[in-house]
Amino acid sequence: MAYLTDRINQQLAKTGIEPRTREARDWLKSQVKSLRPNRRTMMRDVENLRNKTMIGRMYFFFYDPKTKETLPYYDRFPLVLPVKRYIDGFLGLNLHYIHPKYRIILLDKLSISFLNNDKWDETTRFRWNYPVLSNAAKAFEKTPCIKRYLFDHIESRFLEITADQWDIAALLPVEYFKSEQKAITKNKVFSDSRKMFF
Secondary structure, three states, X not given: OHHHHHHHHHHHHHHOOOOOOHHHHHXXXXXXXXXXXXXXXXXXXXXHEEOOOOOOOEEEOOEOOOOOOOOOOEEOOOEEEEEEEEOOEEEEEEHHHOXXXXXXXXXXXXXXXXXXXXOOOOOOOEOOOHHHHHHOHHHHHOOOOEEEEEHHHXXXXXXXXXXXXXXXHHHOOOOOEEOOOOOOOHHHHHHHHHHHHO
């Protein structure tokens, strides 16, 4: 992942555009369209691979759901912000279930209320705790992004994405939707998700 984000961040710096602005995100969207990121190659970023997740950070990983036969579809390569830990896994926001433009909007809304600092570096994370989450529960209930992940069904280590790379990660076209029942496209997933929001 670092090879992609470093290259993109260097190119963004050359333009003189301020990071995390609307102009920067428009520029990122145009750059990401020309990329052909490979999931397996991204997962070779040994420096950022972790054996476990931390609440409030962002991760890519490979996943094979326990109940995949009964799910209409599922994401084999989630991009998740863990929000709650369980003995056998965790609950998380998988950004891949919504269109990239809504991913950025969601990250912005969460950043306003839940960031622990404004450094946008490896120390930055979301401050989730039970009182905060219970206050935001209604918003989370309506999102198609909330998913439960079981440790026994995780098929890789976790690729941690630092805050300075969140926008890039959210825009990368690496979602990998599958269905045991029928052919599925990401546009169908985005359309279904949009109906839950509006």
